[in-house]
Amino acid sequence: MNFERSFDRGVGGDDAVDAGPRPRRRWPWIVAALVVVIAVIAAVMIFTGKKDGAAEKSNAKQVPTVTVVVPGRQTVDRMISTTGTLAARREMPVGVQGEGGMVTAVYVEPGQWVAAGQVLATIDRAVLAQQNSQLAASVSVADANARLAQANLERAERLVKRGFISTADVDRLTATRDAEVARVRVARAQLGESRARTGRLDIRAPAAGLVLTRATEPGMVVSSGSGALFRMAKGGEMELLARLAEGDLARISVGLAATVTPVGTTTRYTGRIWQLAPIIDQQTRQGTVRIALPYNQALRPGGFAHASISSGSTEAPLLPESAVLSDPKGNYVYIVNPDNTVARRDVTTGGVTDTGIAVLSGLSGTEKVVLSAGAFLNPGDKVEPVRAKAAG
Template sequence: MGNDGFSEVEEVESVKYGDEQNQHLAPQGSNRSWMMALLLGTCLGMGLTVMGMSLLRPRSPSPTKAVESQPIQIAMTVTTAPVASGSVNQTLDTNGTIAARDLIPVLPQANGLQIKKIPENVKEGAFVRQGQVLAILDDSVLQAQINQARADMESDQADVQSKQADLASKQANITANQAIAQQRRADLAQAQARLEEAQKNLQRYQQLVASGAVSQQEYDTRAYTVKTLVESVRVAQENVRTAMANVASAKANIGNGVAMVNKSQAIVRSSAAKIEQLKTQLEQTIVRSPVAGIIAEKLARVGDVTGVPPQTQVGTVVGGTQKLFSIIKEGKLELQAKVPEVELAQIKIGSVVEVTSDLNRQVTLQGRVREIQPVINDTRREATVKIDLPTNDVFKVGMFARARINVDTSKGMVIPQKAIQSQADGSVIVFVLSGEDLDNDQNVEVRTVRSQKVAVAELMPGDKVAIKAGLKLGEQVVIDGAGYLKDGDHVRVVSQ
């Protein structure tokens, strides 16, 4: 299997032994022949001496014997692990901006009031509880209005009491008039009875006058009495009508009194409602956090007037009202990643995402795709993918971040992360065992290592790394000690 575009690091195993000695012996052998030609006939002792020296000179050993005779230089002892097969995630790389998942604006409930106080612990980045006081507005005007409303209500309550007393008087008057009317009816009945009796006597006297039993004078007296009693009955009837009129008038006054009492009581209720309204407005002078979360913006300043944003805060008006604060609900953040429309179909809701920042590459957060916005930007042909992030202290709203979205899972090569060695040029290498065992000792394995460039796919759980290319399944890679090796070193291998 090739290394997919990476330059191979050739195995270097060259041992040079004996070449220098061969070069050294060659000229000495020629000198010996020349001397034998010149000294032909010299003494036998000299010749035997030269021949003995020639026989005693060591012969040049072969390269193989040199390797066998000299010890192997071992760089260090290492542990290795095989390139194994494992599940590798297929990923899609993108980037975007960190944003608040739910940014809550805090608006004043009462406009036209000056901001009197902001607690010292209320600042950007601070965590606040739901209901916590964020700012206190000037309530002096409302306090004065409440005091005036209470005074007005007390006056209205006194007026109610006066009206109720007048109503009670009128109720007593109607009772008296009813008693008078009752008496007038009794007087009328009595007058009517006397008139009836006098009329009967007059009729009897009329018969007696006719028979001459009584005088005309007596009859006239009885007739006058009847006339007097008729007038008395008329007067009694008139008194009854007057008494009944007085009762009706008293009843009418009662109705009017009740109406006046009801009106005064309504005024009292209106005053009480006004006081409650002012109390509500007074409560609204205390600006509280509507949710628990992190303060993302602090726009309010002591001395500002609510509802009248400064010129520097023209863009902070929400719904016609000045925004005082912005709170990240529960501190939850999201990454709004931009994904080209041609790659959008690969992403699923709930997909796992690794999120990193260029400011701190050591920190990697695991998020999940929560939402894929349905609208695609018609200029860049990109859609926004919202990725939920866990609570952390690294990412802030507005930061740039990179995302690696898992779109599929397949089989691939996996090695321990400790085998990876980063290079100055940005490349990544591992050291692979190469060649045969160089030691005849059955208890010790000595191998040569070679450096091999690899393409890293992703980090995996358990300190594992997925490799895209550069290795073969089953190859042994150096783990412990890899950082101290160089290409071609001999190492003693210890099982992990």
Template sequence: MALLALGLVVWRILSGGTESSEDARAASALTVQIVAPQAQTWPQSVVASGPLTAWQEVIVSPETGGLRIAELLVDVGAKVERGQLLARLADDSLRMDLRMQEASVAQASVSLDQATSDLKRARVVEDSGALSEQQLEEYRVAEAKARASLSSARAELDSINLKLKQTRIVAPDNGYVSSKSAVLGNVVNAGAELFRLVRKSRVEWRPELDARQLSLIQTGQSVGVMLPSGAQVLGEVREVGPTLSEKTGRATVYVSLPTDSAARPGMFANGEIALESKSAVTLPQSSIVSRDGRSYIFLLDAQNKVSSRVVAIGRRQGDRIEILTPIDGKARIVASGGAFLSENAQVTVAPVGQARTSAVL
């Protein structure tokens, strides 16, 4: 009987302990780890997107017209240097005009020599009275006309020589050929576009920013541009647009890129402009719960009950996120699993270093 009574007492004690443990577990909705806000110094940046364009484009066109394209020496993509021959126009007719004009100059020179000689002889006999004043004036006028004719002929000769020089279409600066409109054998007009060059081979990224973002941008800031191929190119802010568009309220920022990069005009790229570093209050991204378009954190009180709080979030870096809403530095915040919690839910705080967060069933 004594043994039976002792066994009954032990069973009741054990049974009571189990019920208490189950009640305690039922009161806790989740076992969680807690974190506190952490102050860090993070680099700021402005993220934008925009097209890649040529720093400057150069249109190459003939200065003389009515001539046939006799030779094309470069194609699209070719790198050229200042003064390099790109195309040549047929110059047969101009060379014929040149010979004719050289003969005209020689003829005008002979006429001037004759008129000068006549005027010199007339002045010799001027004092003798053999010639009248009218005759002397005629000799002077004839000499002046001959001199003017020679000057005009020489000017025309210079013009033909210039046109001959202009039959050689050369590159006005270093760069590469971005487009070609010239067709071999085509008769071109003066000013017609034959080639288009990217001057100095320089390409720029030109994103558009609003007034708030623009106030943070300065020349010389570093920029990382992500090309469509996935390659990243490092550039530098060359200039900030001085005015904003009345239609969009945005201004263009001009970012210079290295000439040896894979950037090409016509691409569209995303980029990040680096700003000065700034302090940030951060939490693990796992502590943020998104509901109905808002971001929440769950705070623990002294009794380990949770309450939700709406927060504004900012920059992200690695697995941490910036919290813009002021938070007490000693606040206890649920590190993860907040999506399973409800308002005023009781939780169990896991010991420090225990890497588990599990629902209690």
């Protein structure tokens, strides 16, 4: 018994028996749990922050950068652009005037300048030459008869004073003399007619000008029904026959300057409007404007050309061609709103010049207009605008 009690004292002592059961230590576990929770929250926050940053960067990359221009308003010439066909201002068809016949010679080529009355071609005249000789002989006969009748009359007048012949004989001889003189006139007129017909066998230029076409060769048999053998431009003057809408016709007048550029060249020729169409085509609602041009070998009748007609000046925004787009609805531009979104704006354009396109309506000049890449944008798109220098 004493041994057991001693053992109990040695293990726990008296204090252990008196204090009773001791409480468990829980605070280390609580601290560990808090550390774990804080670590999880921190990891979630870091991951979420990275994801949001990546999304923002991705969104930033998706917003395109566009170049914009604020055009303002400038004084620009109001230009009307049109196209048309080059032609001789006064075209002269030259053909056979008389009976015709076989062409014996042609003296000119297309592109050659000729003087008024110059022979372009000749037609065989062998038959008329013989007729001319015959009629010339008839004139000589009639002239001889007229001289004889005059001599007879003069002798009779001397004899009537002496009483050898009567006054009636003198009157008869006077009538004979007058008839012979008339026959002379008839014979000469017939000879002149024959010579005139012979002269018409020479095909001559009606006025000085430029030969445009040649439709005959030696050996051809031609007549008055053969049509034009040559076509000429009087004085070499040319013109552009252009078609304009009736609204544009109302804005121009005779005497306005125009610049004409033939297709295939960059050379510009200055002309002036010399005639406006007095009527409007009911189907096309267009009229013809005729622009006079001086001669130049590059202006070939039948060719196609572009014309710009100045119809005054106006104050308007001026944009580069790349900023103006078009679709079936008409011309338009894209503008950037204050919130950097894109909006479509319909515009009415004027003439195209070296400095750009004049916008007659639709813009005030203070808008931010997308300079290029408008074809890749849609209304409402978000963009990053970068300002450029205004055109002009």
